[in-house]
Amino acid sequence: xAAVTQSPRNKVAVTGGKVTLSxxxxxxxxxxxxxxxxxxxGLRLIHYSYGAGSTEKGxxxxxxxxxxxxxxxxxxxxxxxxxxxxxxYFCASGDGWGDQDTxxxxxxxxxxxx
Amino acid sequence: xxxxxxxxxSISVVEKTTVTMDCVYETRDSSYFLFWYKQTASGxxxxxxRQDSYKKENATVGHYSLNFQKPKSSIGLIITATQIEDSxxxxxxxxxxxxxxxxxxxxxxxxxxxx
Numbered sequence: 082x083a084a085v086t087q088s089p090r091n092k093v094a095v096t097g098g099k100v101t102l103s104x105x106x107x108x109x110x111x112x113x114x115x116x117x118x119x120x121x122x123g124l125r126l127i128h129y130s131y132g133a134g135s136t137e138k139g140x141x142x143x144x145x146x147x148x149x150x151x152x153x154x155x156x157x158x159x160x161x162x163x164x165x166x167x168x169x170y171f172c173a174s175g176d177g178w179g180d181q182d183t184x185x186x187x188x189x190x191x192x193x194x195x
Numbered sequence: 196x197x198x199x200x201x202x203x204x205s206i207s208v209v210e211k212t213t214v215t216m217d218c219v220y221e222t223r224d225s226s227y228f229l230f231w232y233k234q235t236a237s238g239x240x241x242x243x244x245r246q247d248s249y250k251k252e253n254a255t256v257g258h259y260s261l262n263f264q265k266p267k268s269s270i271g272l273i274i275t276a277t278q279i280e281d282s283x284x285x286x287x288x289x290x291x292x293x294x295x296x297x298x299x300x301x302x303x304x305x306x307x308x309x310x
Binding site for chain 2: 114121122123124125126129139169171173175183184185186188189
């Protein structure tokens with residue numbers, strides 16, 4: 082089964098500070114995703130990637146950058162964090178078609194921006 | 196417009212009974228894929244079951260099954276013989292045929308299974 086890990090698991094940041102959330106997957110999936118989940122809501126896509134060196138904007142990319150330096154790693158960067166970015170962030174990886182077509186999620190990162 | 200809609204925000208059932216969670220979706224693609232995910236109290240999100248639009252037979256995995264009504268753009272999740280540990284938030288999701296693995300999620304339905 083795919084393994085997706087995230088670090089840190091919890092983060093407190095100050096407004097205007099830079100925050101980097103990291104994600105690592107060990108199943109050699111091409112596609113990786115960053116979502117945020119706010120209380121009482123589903124998952125909203127921020128950025129995604131089709132492979133090393135590629136990043137694509139999702140539904141809510143404003144205020145976020147992404148980096149995919151390798152097949153295994155996908156980072157989400159908040160250059161100037163704001164309180165509205167307080168949320169739980171999930172990374173996921175996925176690949177393929179047919180029976181392999183699903184996404185595997187990391188455990189999430191709780192971010193609090195003060 | 197939201198592509199995936201779950202109108203039930205919360206459902207409470209007694210254990211060992213059957214529960215159905217509703218989900219409707221919106222797409223113009225002739226080929227698409229529907230998924231249900233479960234998020235436990237710890238926050239873990241796991242894939243449960245999927246339905247490919249071209250398959251007429253409803254998918255079944257363990258005590259999870261789907262009620263796929265294509266003309267109504269509906270994909271209900273049925274859990275039979277519910278257990279306390281089925282208490283979680285259930286998300287419906289859809290991938291359109293040409294979206295290269297990008298998935299759209301509904302807002303989720305909270306299921307509480309009581310003894």
